[in-house]
Amino acid sequence: MLAAHLTELLDTTPAGVSETLDIVAGFDDALAHGLARPDATRAAALEGLAGALAGTPLGAAVGEAVEALSSGSLADGHLAALAGARTALLGAVHDALVDSLDAARGVTRDTWSASAQAPSPAEPADDKGAAGSRAWLGELAVTGWLGVDRDLASGANQTIEALLADPAQRRLAVLLDGLTAELQALCPAAAVEQVPVRRWADLWARAVLLSHDSRRYGPCQAATEVSGRLLPLGVDVHEHGTAVQAQVHCVFEPADGGPPRLLCASLTAAKVDAIVGPAVWRLLADHPVLLGALAERRSLTITDMPLLAGGDLLWHDDRAGAGEEVDPFATARLHLADAVAPAVAPLDRHPVRIAEPVFIEGYTTDATSGLTVDLGGATLPVDLDRLPACGPLTPKLVADSTACIGLLRWDAGQWSLQPLAVRTKVKRKPATVQTGDWALGPTDPKVAKVEERNNAVAVLRERAGRLLRG
């Protein structure tokens, strides 16, 4: 990404974004106080939401839902309409931001075709997980974040157990588990200032939609099988108390020719909160070929690997082979400007999902207020909170860097850079450091020793073996 691209991006605010976010904020405030009996201000905010959606296919359903709120007769479908309305608004913000990013960089992106979405498998009649989720989410909405007590915060525990037992419902299970932990940590909350209003409304709305159609987004989605060479750029790690996901951003060169494409391969494991730092890689050890490519900086050859329409590979380690060593910066230099970006699945369109791989070099860094990079006069904050404890990349190494592969992200009106790999100095010598360098175990002997001594995964697995199956 050149300085001119970044300057253009930072100078452009897509039309309507701030107005749309104001409507979302109005709904979020109403949700924080509970939808049961909205006062005049919040009723007006909800009317605003209905107004914004009027004239769209959702318009009638949202209007009806807002009316039902004022008469106090809420049903499942009403909450789904409200969650859908909020999701559509943020989806539009997402699209506007991605368009401006693609335009600034001159990136080509696939368009989404409706046929790419598999038909939804029918929900079994006694789906306790989905029904339990809807009931709990409904209670949360009626109560509002400010009214959530300890019992309501942990009210979904049994539902989550049912969802976790069904691989098709993993997305909803992991989402509810994350939300539950946060509610338990912050509730009861005394004031709305103490509540992450936007974030919890995000999680709530997504959960409501998933709870109505959860199986559609599981492993049964329609896939095409692809073969060719994968060149990893870096790994984005996500983690909450009971889940970790390593999302590997790659450039894919199809074996049958065609332009290089940006794809992701994702590995997820269930965990507990005491398993943190480099230990999380042990939970993903079933995928040695992919982890080996990260740790050893190798390309991969994939054969008949399923690819979903949103650019996600459904990873099968046995359909991949390790290739030659490749410098991720060579990959970025060669391909990032012209690789075709995938379309984003409609439900996933939310600004939080924006994670576009970029390559920058020739910048200066400034650590006076957080860390920022200055690229030809354009200033971009570096999101140091997104440097994972499972890898060697630290704020100091980023501050000393001269080139960076990272993900562009957007939150609350601001673009930022999440580093995945840097060219930097280690002990005054030039070095490349990446978040995935420790995928096969820490290469720093001191870190490795501590990890070995704690041995959290082995200790807990041994207990689980003895107590759960004993």
Next chain:
Amino acid sequence: MEGDAVDTERADFGQRSGVNVVPPARARKLAKVPFVELADGRLQGVVSSGSDTARVYVSSITAGSHALNCGTNNNRPCGGLSQGGACKHLDSLVNEAVLQYGAQRVADYLQAPAHLREADDAERSAEAALRACLEGKPESTPPGVVFGRFLRYLSYLEVPGTTTALPEMHWFPATGADR
């Protein structure tokens, strides 16, 4: 100036999707105290017996009242606790909770005596305040609930992994490289 910065940060907290709400736990050795949590209004956990590898103690301190409880998972009270004052299992529980969550978070949760806590030495004074929580009165609660929570905790290690992307995890970035 400083006040303004704090205000902006707070306003931002409500408007941001990606804020970190639950700080990640810190790594610790799990062999002695395999399970610690702040939940159900208690600091509670499971402590391995020093003498018998097959036996575990279920220990807890209630927030606010600082009622102490310790006994084996098959309901036998801990001898150390009945002699008055906290037993070594409760000591270990508090020590490991401090390692995992930091003293301040544990002291906040337990509502440790505020007069023992000092703003300019927050972590150390929180630890001192936690020692005061260990002087509470013993109170018998059935160990089944906490032990059940431990089994549920362990069951996560048996949930199979997946390679289906979970887009919702973008709300939960891994963090903590600067620790």
